[in-house]
Amino acid sequence: MSILVVGSVAFDDVTSPSGSVANILGGAATYFALAASYFAPVRVVAVVGEDFGPKEEDVFRKHGIDTRGIERAQGKTFRWGGSYSDNLNEAKTTFTDLNVFETFQPRIPKEYEDTEFLFLANIQPTLQADVRRIMNEVRLTGCDTMNYWINRTPKELAVTLKLVDVLLINDTEAKMLAHETNLPRAANKVLAMGPRALVIKHGEYGATIFFREGAFGIGHHPFRAPALPIEEVKDPTGAGDSFAGGFMGYLASQKQVSREALKRALFYGGVMGSFAVERFGTERLQCLTRDEIDARFQVFRELTHLD
Amino acid sequence: MSILVVGSVAFDDVTSPSGSVANILGGAATYFALAASYFAPVRVVAVVGEDFGPKEEDVFRKHGIDTRGIERAQGKTFRWGGSYSDNLNEAKTTFTDLNVFETFQPRIPKEYEDTEFLFLANIQPTLQADVRRIMNEVRLTGCDTMNYWINRTPKELAVTLKLVDVLLINDTEAKMLAHETNLPRAANKVLAMGPRALVIKHGEYGATIFFREGAFGIGHHPFRAPALPIEEVKDPTGAGDSFAGGFMGYLASQKQVSREALKRALFYGGVMGSFAVERFGTERLQCLTRDEIDARFQVFRELTHLD
Numbered sequence: 030m031s032i033l034v035v036g037s038v039a040f041d042d043v044t045s046p047s048g049s050v051a052n053i054l055g056g057a058a059t060y061f062a063l064a065a066s067y068f069a070p071v072r073v074v075a076v077v078g079e080d081f082g083p084k085e086e087d088v089f090r091k092h093g094i095d096t097r098g099i100e101r102a103q104g105k106t107f108r109w110g111g112s113y114s115d116n117l118n119e120a121k122t123t124f125t126d127l128n129v130f131e132t133f134q135p136r137i138p139k140e141y142e143d144t145e146f147l148f149l150a151n152i153q154p155t156l157q158a159d160v161r162r163i164m165n166e167v168r169l170t171g172c173d174t175m176n177y178w179i180n181r182t183p184k185e186l187a188v189t190l191k192l193v194d195v196l197l198i199n200d201t202e203a204k205m206l207a208h209e210t211n212l213p214r215a216a217n218k219v220l221a222m223g224p225r226a227l228v229i230k231h232g233e234y235g236a237t238i239f240f241r242e243g244a245f246g247i248g249h250h251p252f253r254a255p256a257l258p259i260e261e262v263k264d265p266t267g268a269g270d271s272f273a274g275g276f277m278g279y280l281a282s283q284k285q286v287s288r289e290a291l292k293r294a295l296f297y298g299g300v301m302g303s304f305a306v307e308r309f310g311t312e313r314l315q316c317l318t319r320d321e322i323d324a325r326f327q328v329f330r331e332l333t334h335l336d
Numbered sequence: 337m338s339i340l341v342v343g344s345v346a347f348d349d350v351t352s353p354s355g356s357v358a359n360i361l362g363g364a365a366t367y368f369a370l371a372a373s374y375f376a377p378v379r380v381v382a383v384v385g386e387d388f389g390p391k392e393e394d395v396f397r398k399h400g401i402d403t404r405g406i407e408r409a410q411g412k413t414f415r416w417g418g419s420y421s422d423n424l425n426e427a428k429t430t431f432t433d434l435n436v437f438e439t440f441q442p443r444i445p446k447e448y449e450d451t452e453f454l455f456l457a458n459i460q461p462t463l464q465a466d467v468r469r470i471m472n473e474v475r476l477t478g479c480d481t482m483n484y485w486i487n488r489t490p491k492e493l494a495v496t497l498k499l500v501d502v503l504l505i506n507d508t509e510a511k512m513l514a515h516e517t518n519l520p521r522a523a524n525k526v527l528a529m530g531p532r533a534l535v536i537k538h539g540e541y542g543a544t545i546f547f548r549e550g551a552f553g554i555g556h557h558p559f560r561a562p563a564l565p566i567e568e569v570k571d572p573t574g575a576g577d578s579f580a581g582g583f584m585g586y587l588a589s590q591k592q593v594s595r596e597a598l599k600r601a602l603f604y605g606g607v608m609g610s611f612a613v614e615r616f617g618t619e620r621l622q623c624l625t626r627d628e629i630d631a632r633f634q635v636f637r638e639l640t641h642l643d
Contacts, residue, residue, distance in 0.1 A: 115517040116517065210422040210423065211567060211568070211569070212540065212565055213565035213566065213567045214567050216565075217567075231541055233519065234538055234541035234542070235541070235560075237565065239565075250635075250638060250639065251565055251639065252638075252639060252640070253542075253562045253639050253640050254640075255560045255640075258519055258520035258523075258544065258546075258558055259520065260518060260520045260521050260524075261518070262518070289642070289643055292642055293642055296642065328557075330642065331557060331559075332557065332558065332559060332560050333559070333560050333561075333562075333640045333641070334640070334641055334642070335596070335599055335600055335603065335637065335641070336596055
């Protein structure tokens, strides 16, 4: 089944202990779309400027990603610069030029309205809610957000959270959203805000999925997937969006969104995140094969499963 | 097979968001011995003062722990005070009165010399090395250490590390010991210092075991065990020693120290750590049953294993 992602397409400058790159294709929707494209047909709604050319478009096209929803606006594409020190868990933003992204109003092409899976990447919560309302036939909605919206637009975010099925955020965001430092208690509070499942990403320690009682099956036990211990993390940018792409992509490839499918999806999320950080930008995500992905899924299994 | 633990027995004052307790039985050897006692016969070498009475001794005796190696010295038992704020991962030490522990010289009773498994809890590295040399018939030696020794006595610690099989430390300690911020690279550097396996504990995110190439079997893939998401961590004191007790205890209960046994041991370590933090001090460790332990092992399995 197909997936629609709504979010940013950007040009990034990144510096990490492994080097520097400038003007590379990035943005949440880009990472998500590439990661998900190995599992299911992907459609993108985003906005780009006049500096987004055939070379960038080809990155999407080569993966069969439908770009009819990428709007061309007058001006420049969103640009972001960030640097990572030895602590690769956190980016220091060096600049943010929103450019055409500042006035982004997602427009859903008519042809996209039958999409079964929706992912609302990190954009203003009211825009997320608007898209979700237009896509009212969707089978499952995944959603990301960030500290900025949790702090600045809590009421708008509360509305959005009631409209989504799975929220994917990190530890800090979950604790901030719930006003609670204990992780399982924070998870329960967030689940009470709307989503039926909550994926909390722990960076190099993997991710945990918490279920609302009875959602997607029986019980409310959480489930944990590992991250791969990686000797050289070149560029952590986009790891979370690649995780979401693997997670949603795998779900869209399954007949049923069961608990077992969600658990496997959590593993595939980790797998795609682990590939993303091996090279700068989307480089690694552009040249994968499904065999490589499944081989790494097997490594993740061996990393955690007893005989 | 039997296990000998050499380390501290103490009286602790602890304050956490869940409350305060004073003068409760603690110390690394105590937590370790109680946790391990559910799996194998345990022997203890430690020193206590005149304030250590029959009530404290009974805690060990009730679990069949051999206390002939607990030396009574003139003076007071080691006392430690610590407090935890909302961030339960780190204790703030409020006082440390070493008392009789200051001049601790481990003496191994003759009857202990046939012990098969040895755990060197966190004491001065040269004392650890001395014990290891006396116990030269031992099948497997586990070892703990801490930032204090890593910084103050690196040469002495380097000697000890060459004499042990499994080192159990946390992320910060591993990175400090290796002078390396990347976890798998730090692990490789520590393994090059001597131990054949390295357990790195990640607090609420579980633990990873790294193997030296070819040690305990084929390959050098690491393995990860989860920690249980716990809604009320009452007192994290002793979680690491309880982890070590479950880990070493399970190994001592097995015919062979294979990779598969080490992986299961990592799960049992997490299980015993998760029990320890549920109540203050050793309270929870004192009243467990093997059935409860195995039921929680099953929960850990369900938390991480795909169908």
